[in-house]
Amino acid sequence: MANSTISAADIRIRTEIKPGDIGFVIYRHGVLYAEEYNYGFPFELYVAKTVHEFYQHYDPARDRTWVCEHEDRIIGFLVLQHRENNTAQLRYFYLEKAYRGIGLGKKLMDxxxxxxxxxxxxxxxxxxxxxHREAAALYLRYGFSLTEEAESTTFGRKVIERKYELQ
Structure with missing residues (x-):
């Protein structure tokens, strides 16, 4: 639910990675997805492993982070990670509950x-x-298509993982 006193214009978005950002993203993914989707500890470990991989291969010319801050605290995050064959992967997209529905997700996608x-x-x-129906709807509005589904227990419980692609 959107907080009517906050607008996307109130949010500072930075692209430089600062000390603490990586650990915070791992922590918030673990807590937020446990609260909202009942994901277990394996999900947090998965995020830690893949965030570490992102940082090991980080190239500021081809990779980008968008760190959303409000009142000096991180309230959202998004990454573009370069992959093989001139492909990019969208990762670690999250917004705190109070900041959803104010246009910030659209701004990050733009x-x-x-x-x-x-x-x-x-x-x-x-x-x-x-x-993650609301997120999927956003991706579809930007031209992504659902291309693959697979059952998984990577998140500490059974889910159907979905791959969305934009050519």
């Missing part, structure tokens, strides 16, 4: 798509779970 195009990638994709 920034993602602009950087994706600026870098000249041929395609982009993301993986998410079946219960």
């Amino acid at each position: 920034l993602y798509m602009a950087f994706y195009r600026q870098c000249g990638y041929d395609s982009t994709y993301l993986w998410t779970a079946h219960e």
Whole structure:
């Protein structure tokens, strides 16, 4: 539910990674997805492993983070990670509950798509779970298509992972 006193214009979005950002993203993914979707500890470990991989191969010319801050605290996050074959992966997209429904997700997607195009990638994709309906609707509005589904227990319980791609 949107907080009517906050607008997307109130949010500062930075692209530089600062000390603490990586650990915070792992922590908030673990807590938020446990609260909202009953994901277990394995999900937090998965995020830690893949965030570590992102940072190991981080190239500021081809990768980007968008860190959303309000009143000096992180309230959202998104990553574009370069992959093989001139492909980009959308990862770690999350917004705190109070900041949903104010246009911030759309703003982040606009920034993602602009950087994706600026870098000249041929395609982009993301993986998410079946219960993330609002996020999936956003991806579809930006031209992504559902291309693959697979059952998984990576998140500490059974989910259907879905791959969305944009060519």
